[in-house]
Amino acid sequence: MIRSRPTPHFVLLPRFFLGLALITPLAAAVDFVHEVVPILKQHCAECHADSKQKGGLSFNTEESFRKGSKNGPIIDAEHPEKSLLLKLIASDDEDERMPPKGKGLDAKEIEIVRAWVLGGAKWEPGFAFKKPAYEPPLRPRDPALPMAVGERSNPLDRITDHYLAEKKSPGPAPLDDVAFLRRVHLDLVGLLPDVEELHRFLADAAADKRARVVDGLLANKTAYAEHWLSFWNDLLRNDYAGTGYIDGGRKQISGWLYQALRDNMPYDQFVRELVAPSPATEGFANGIKWRGSISAAQIPPMQYAQSVGQAFLGINLKCASCHDSFVDRWKLSESYGLAAIFSDVPLEIFRCDKPTGKTAVPGWLFPELGSVDASLPRAERLKQLAALITDPQNGRTPRTITNRLWQRLMGRGIVHPVDAMQSAPWSEDLLDYLGTHLAANHHDLKQTLRLICLSQAYQSKTESLAGQPQESSYVYQGPRPKRLTAEELTDAIWQICGTAPAKFDAPVSRDAGGEGAAAKPPMVRAALLQCDLLMRTLGRPNREQIVTTRPLDLTTLEAMDLNNGAILDGRLAEGAQALVARKFASPAALATYVWQAALSRDPTAEELQAAVGLLGEPPQAAATQDLLWGVLMLPEFQIIR
Ligand code: HEC
Numbered sequence: 001m002i003r004s005r006p007t008p009h010f011v012l013l014p015r016f017f018l019g020l021a022l023i024t025p026l027a028a029a030v031d032f033v034h035e036v037v038p039i040l041k042q043h044c045a046e047c048h049a050d051s052k053q054k055g056g057l058s059f060n061t062e063e064s065f066r067k068g069s070k071n072g073p074i075i076d077a078e079h080p081e082k083s084l085l086l087k088l089i090a091s092d093d094e095d096e097r098m099p100p101k102g103k104g105l106d107a108k109e110i111e112i113v114r115a116w117v118l119g120g121a122k123w124e125p126g127f128a129f130k131k132p133a134y135e136p137p138l139r140p141r142d143p144a145l146p147m148a149v150g151e152r153s154n155p156l157d158r159i160t161d162h163y164l165a166e167k168k169s170p171g172p173a174p175l176d177d178v179a180f181l182r183r184v185h186l187d188l189v190g191l192l193p194d195v196e197e198l199h200r201f202l203a204d205a206a207a208d209k210r211a212r213v214v215d216g217l218l219a220n221k222t223a224y225a226e227h228w229l230s231f232w233n234d235l236l237r238n239d240y241a242g243t244g245y246i247d248g249g250r251k252q253i254s255g256w257l258y259q260a261l262r263d264n265m266p267y268d269q270f271v272r273e274l275v276a277p278s279p280a281t282e283g284f285a286n287g288i289k290w291r292g293s294i295s296a297a298q299i300p301p302m303q304y305a306q307s308v309g310q311a312f313l314g315i316n317l318k319c320a321s322c323h324d325s326f327v328d329r330w331k332l333s334e335s336y337g338l339a340a341i342f343s344d345v346p347l348e349i350f351r352c353d354k355p356t357g358k359t360a361v362p363g364w365l366f367p368e369l370g371s372v373d374a375s376l377p378r379a380e381r382l383k384q385l386a387a388l389i390t391d392p393q394n395g396r397t398p399r400t401i402t403n404r405l406w407q408r409l410m411g412r413g414i415v416h417p418v419d420a421m422q423s424a425p426w427s428e429d430l431l432d433y434l435g436t437h438l439a440a441n442h443h444d445l446k447q448t449l450r451l452i453c454l455s456q457a458y459q460s461k462t463e464s465l466a467g468q469p470q471e472s473s474y475v476y477q478g479p480r481p482k483r484l485t486a487e488e489l490t491d492a493i494w495q496i497c498g499t500a501p502a503k504f505d506a507p508v509s510r511d512a513g514g515e516g517a518a519a520k521p522p523m524v525r526a527a528l529l530q531c532d533l534l535m536r537t538l539g540r541p542n543r544e545q546i547v548t549t550r551p552l553d554l555t556t557l558e559a560m561d562l563n564n565g566a567i568l569d570g571r572l573a574e575g576a577q578a579l580v581a582r583k584f585a586s587p588a589a590l591a592t593y594v595w596q597a598a599l600s601r602d603p604t605a606e607e608l609q610a611a612v613g614l615l616g617e618p619p620q621a622a623a624t625q626d627l628l629w630g631v632l633m634l635p636e637f638q639i640i641r
């Protein structure tokens with residue numbers, strides 16, 4: 001149980017923060033495409049889809065749906081139960097009910113739409129009643145760079161500055177040193193800057209000091225690997241425990257992955273080793289052998305097609321695993337073609353779980369780049385596929401990964417969501433430049449990260465989300481604020497208090513890199529541990545599915561309110577004891593340390609006074625725990641700005 005805490009008065013949570021917690025959907029998930037879409041098609045499409053937009057309302061795309069009718073949005077984001085959409089479908093008034101003719105929706109249909117709206121009216125990314133005509137280019141392209149504005153010569157700035165000028169936007173303001181140091185540490189190695197480094201950095205007057213920080217962080221192999229491990233574990237659905245690991249239905253790739261990150265393996269080689277696997281990497285390709293009866297869409301070769309398509313090409317083959325996709329151009333036969341490359345045996349095509357009598361022909365998604373020879377043995381076919389995915393003429397692979405890295409650092413993809421690589425980017429030049437730059441730099445992902453971190457675009461203040469309520473009509477205005485991930489928050493507590501565990505779960509060799517045997521081993525990181533309830537609540541996924549974006553709409557604050565607050569409480573109690581044992585010279589010194597370590601700044605006079613009052617003299621563990629709690633609750637701590 002969380003005991004109720006005195007709320008120190010410096011904890012002033014802005015309203016938006018509480019608001020976010022309240023709108024987090026708790027309603028049971030409704031399958032939008034299979035439950036809601038059929039209802040809209042049957043009862044509404046006649047007047048609100050395709051070329052029809054009665055009342056100015058079109059359900060064609062997520063964008064048009066969110067825009068609403070001539071009177072504005074039909075979903076009330078703050079009070080979904082008051083949405084016009086729900087009012088109209090359930091209305092008894094013949095003059096206002098939708099649909100206006102016929103008998104209208106029955107009670108069950110109304111319930112489904114209602115549950116969907118209360119759950120946030122989530123749209124399947126990329127789904128449209130009328131399929132979009134956009135087809136992204138496949139080949140790489142080296143865009144001509146616009147003139148630099150003043151000193152802003154980083155290629156990414158040349159592109160974004162030009163974009164902003166076209167949009168007549170002033171662009172974001174520059175980021176100060178403290179915010180930069182905190183952000184770049186969290187983004188590149190997932191840790192807070194320590195207090196000494198902060199002081200050194202602030203005192204440094206050299207013009208290249210930010211570049212030196214970026215290079216130093218990227219050179220820290222262990223910290224880099226242990227931070228990005230979470231990103232890759234999510235993307236490759238790798239974990240240390242969970243479904244299938246005990247009964248042999250699943251295999252880890254942790255040892256290989258960890259070493260590949262430490263060694264900064266070139267990305268093309270990395271992809272080839274996963275697509276045409278060895279015993280060390282086959283855990284990814286083999287997927288999960290589910291127990292019991294499974295749908296034809298879940299057999300291991302189909303999982304392979306789905307995983308390879310999604311992870312490396314940003315292609316959604318899940319929606320083309322039972323029928324031709326309704327989201328984009330991929331066909332059932334194409335998913336089976338990719339699956340058949342992997343399959344040991346001829347694969348019969350099933351449509352919606354019913355056999356079709358047709359056998360899949362091994363084939364790959366972009367025949368314009370070459371093909372896979374179906375007559376070759378499996379291992380050879382997989383090698384051919386790996387070569388096609390990493391072919392220099394295949395611009396899709398570098399675009400997909402650099403878009404993911406841009407999203408991680410900047411808070412939103414150039415193509416968004418990041419798995420919908422079939423859809424249009426907000427800047428083709430930026431996307432194409434990043435892809436070409438990666439290929440030109442030996443597929444070294446650290447070079448991409450470096451390029452982004454050194455841009456003024458990255459070194460800018462985050463935009464205020466208030467200016468962009470509609471996700472679907474996005475205009476780039478600078479980086480977006482991000483929430484600390486489950487691992488970052490856990491590591492931060494251990495870092496501040498010095499209470500990281502000594503043991504970890506991941507079967508990896510931490511000292512294989514030889515960064516000096518004499519050096520003190522670095523802190524054990526949350527990424528190396530099995531998931532606990534706290535991390536789960538904070539958004540660390542269970543990794544049975546590929547996850548490419550951690551949830552943004554779940555606030556830490558809410559997580560702490562849930563009944564697993566005990567883990568956090570225990571961790572803070574332990575942390576408080578460790579801090580008390582350090583015997584700071586005074587309560588003010590302890591408070592100042594906590595502020596500097598957690599927030600990279602000194603407390604204000606008012607904060608210091610409140611903290612000292614709370615701590616008492618000498619500070620006891622319980623009061624110190626309350627102080628930690630108060631500071632960790634601050635949005636300033638939890639949000640990377
Ligand atoms: C037969 C044609 C028709 C069908 C079918 C139909 N609508 Fe409408 N809808 C209209 C017209 C006409 C208007 C404009 C009414 C007006 O301007 O007063 C409208 C307007 C609306 C509006 C906007 C109202 C406003 O005040 O802005 C909503 C919301 C709406 N429809 C939802 C639906 C939904 C949901 C369905 C299916 C369950 C549906 N409609 C089916 C014809 C239709």
Ligand code: HEC
Pocket residue numbers: 033034037038041124127295297318319320321322323326327352
């Ligand atoms: C496990 C199998 C399966 C998967 C995976 C699947 N669907 Fe379906 N889908 C079905 C079945 C069964 C139907 C029923 C209609 C039919 O026979 O075509 C259907 C129908 C549809 C329809 C037509 C609804 C209508 O009545 O107009 C849409 C749209 C659709 N699916 C979208 C998707 C999308 C988007 C995805 C990926 C998120 C997806 N499906 C994944 C099985 C599946």
